[in-house]
Amino acid sequence: MSLSLQSGGTSSRALPHPSTSSGLTAPAEATTRPITTGTSVLGIKYNGGVMLAADTLCSYGSLAKYKNARRLLPINSRTLVGASGEYSDLQSISDLLRRNALEDRCTADSLYEEETESEECAKEVWSYLRAVMYNRRNKMNPLWNDVVVAGFKQDADGTTSDEPFLGIVDKIGTAYEDDILATGFGSYLASPSFVKSTRRIWRRVRHVPCGGLLEDSVL
Amino acid sequence: MASSGSGYDLSSSTFSPDGRIFQVEYAHKAVENAGTALGLRCSDGVVLAVEKPLITKMLVKETTGRRVHTVDEYAGVAITGFVSDGRQIVNRAREEASNYDETYGTKIPPRTLANRLSAYVHYFTLHGALRPFGCSTLIAAYDPATKHHSLHMVEPSGVTYEYYGAAAGRGRQPARTEMEKLAINPKQVAASGDGEGTLITCAEAVKQLAKIIYSLHDEAKDKPFELEMSWLCEGSGWKHVGVPKKVIKEATVWAKKEIEEAEGEESEEEDDEMEE
Numbered sequence: 001m002s003l004s005l006q007s008g009g010t011s012s013r014a015l016p017h018p019s020t021s022s023g024l025t026a027p028a029e030a031t032t033r034p035i036t037t038g039t040s041v042l043g044i045k046y047n048g049g050v051m052l053a054a055d056t057l058c059s060y061g062s063l064a065k066y067k068n069a070r071r072l073l074p075i076n077s078r079t080l081v082g083a084s085g086e087y088s089d090l091q092s093i094s095d096l097l098r099r100n101a102l103e104d105r106c107t108a109d110s111l112y113e114e115e116t117e118s119e120e121c122a123k124e125v126w127s128y129l130r131a132v133m134y135n136r137r138n139k140m141n142p143l144w145n146d147v148v149v150a151g152f153k154q155d156a157d158g159t160t161s162d163e164p165f166l167g168i169v170d171k172i173g174t175a176y177e178d179d180i181l182a183t184g185f186g187s188y189l190a191s192p193s194f195v196k197s198t199r200r201i202w203r204r205v206r207h208v209p210c211g212g213l214l215e216d217s218v219l
Numbered sequence: 220m221a222s223s224g225s226g227y228d229l230s231s232s233t234f235s236p237d238g239r240i241f242q243v244e245y246a247h248k249a250v251e252n253a254g255t256a257l258g259l260r261c262s263d264g265v266v267l268a269v270e271k272p273l274i275t276k277m278l279v280k281e282t283t284g285r286r287v288h289t290v291d292e293y294a295g296v297a298i299t300g301f302v303s304d305g306r307q308i309v310n311r312a313r314e315e316a317s318n319y320d321e322t323y324g325t326k327i328p329p330r331t332l333a334n335r336l337s338a339y340v341h342y343f344t345l346h347g348a349l350r351p352f353g354c355s356t357l358i359a360a361y362d363p364a365t366k367h368h369s370l371h372m373v374e375p376s377g378v379t380y381e382y383y384g385a386a387a388g389r390g391r392q393p394a395r396t397e398m399e400k401l402a403i404n405p406k407q408v409a410a411s412g413d414g415e416g417t418l419i420t421c422a423e424a425v426k427q428l429a430k431i432i433y434s435l436h437d438e439a440k441d442k443p444f445e446l447e448m449s450w451l452c453e454g455s456g457w458k459h460v461g462v463p464k465k466v467i468k469e470a471t472v473w474a475k476k477e478i479e480e481a482e483g484e485e486s487e488e489e490d491d492e493m494e495e
């Protein structure tokens with residue numbers, strides 16, 4: 001029951017490695033616990049769009065280590081992604097999604113800026129992330145995040161629709177879509193009062209009051 | 220005139236007695252017979268243009284047989300010659316750019332991209348089992364770190380240079396002559412102008428390139444063609460995008476008018492001469 005970093009901390013959940021390891025290459029480890037973490041991300045749909053809110057703190061256990069960390073990241077012109085949990089995994093997810101977005105741009109049917117049908121819409125990014133997270137879970141090596149995906153859907157002809165999208169994918173690959181979402185503690189503290197006040201009328205809530213609501217919740 | 224290969228041209232891993240590798244020269248020939256590709260470096264960006272011959276009337280011209288490709292956010296390439304060979308190079312360029320960003324966290328500098336592609340193309344010129352690429356690649360790229368934009372061209376031999384203006388394909392010789400007349404070389408512009416010469420802008424370059432391509436095109440002999448143009452410039456946020464169709468159309472109209480006027484003047488001069 002070694003507690004060394006090499007064996008992954010508490011070794012009971014680490015992947016088994018061959019006992020005759022040469023000692024030169026470290027055995028592949030699975031993520032067993034998050035180290036540098038971000039807390040809640042809140043998301044809410046409103047009339048004309050969707051808004052995300054998150055604080056900029058990344059904690060190292062009980063230490064407030066990184067005070068200006070961005071946890072909300074744009075992927076393309078239609079999609080925004082925010083995550084709580086392990087910050088390095090968020091960076092990895094962000095790199096992956098941006099790489100995909102660049103590939104989409106390069107291999108698009110058209111060279112012309114006006115035609116942006118090649119971009120993945122928010123719902124597609126959400127579905128893709130679900131597959132990624134579930135896949136990692138099945139290998140017993142999850143990306144330790146709850147990811148919120150926000151943006152716009154796309155119409156049948158591929159152009160950006162007016163209909164906003166808000167979805168969440170958690171570390172075990174559960175994907176869920178709703179008008180109001182929150183990860184972590186936000187889902188216990190902020191969501192309920194949100195939901196109570198705005199669920200039925202979100203389509204009538206406009207941009208500015210929505211921002212105010214979210215700010216109050218984050219604080 | 221190329222001397223006869225006579226046995227030294229069977230493999231790209233064989234030198235001829237006079238120090239040539241014939242396979243690479245033959246690869247160049249493949250490019251020389253293909254549609255013209257032009258690139259111009261301007262004061263505010265880089266413009267690429269390719270003459271895409273429409274081999275049959277049945278082609279859906281907008282999306283098939285593309286010659287200009289985006290390889291990175293701030294980089295694009297134009298290919299001419301064997302387009303399928305070109306596709307390989309485009310894919311490699313995308314991999315190089317993506318890889319560089321993943322490793323170093325920054326966009327690949329234009330010169331590095333050109334050198335990587337040059338090394339890749341060169342590799343195929345020294346294996347007996349492989350043949351050289353039969354295409355030339357023009358690379359337009361912007362480096363967000365240094366804020367410099369540049370134009371490079373990689374030839375089938377693997378040689379690469381940075382250019383103010385580059386041409387490959389059928390009409391490259393006349394194209395080069397025409398391009399040299401444009402204000403693309405800062406030293407020449409500074410020297411010749413009355414101290415007030417300015418470098419050509421992308422908007423102007425689009426028109427000039429259209430004019431060059433149209434003037435090289437022989438209605439009777441060559442097949443009808445589509446003009447593919449792209450740029451990366453301040454106006455596009457330095458991203459590599461297609462030149463808006465409206466702009467190409469205006470450039471084409473202007474180009475045709477200029478060519479007609481030039482021909483009109485020529486025939487007037489001939490008439491004058493004949494009268495005398």
